[in-house]
Amino acid sequence: MEEVLKYVSQITLSGAAFSFVIGLIKWIDERSREREEKQYQSFHKMVCLASGTDESGRTIKMAQQVAAIYQLQRYKQYSFASIPVIQLLLYELSEAQDARLGHLKKAMDETLAKLS
Secondary structure, X not given: OHHHHHHHHHHHHHHHHHHHHHHHHHHHHHHHHHHHHHHHHHHHHHHHHHOXXXXXXXXXXXHHHHHHHHHHHHOHHHHHHXXXXXXXXXXXXXXXXXXXXXXXXXXXXXXXXXHO
């Protein structure tokens, strides 16, 4: 009987340790997914700003747009999406005649070079 009780306590302890490890793995996975989701939301916001509007569709100042374009360099894992967007913005700028657009073009060129 003592032998059985000895093994029962070890099995109980092993079960608790196993449950703890599984819970820890689930927690780490959940935190990783939350972090990825927040990073994607931040990237999406930068794309909106880089296009010249905020998330509600209002036009932003050019300085904010330039800053957002440079911020896109932080999101290399999303370069598959940001490179075509920047290229489209450059194409749209090619026909514009505002002297300030040189700053936007420079930011886009540098960001494309960094992401490529």
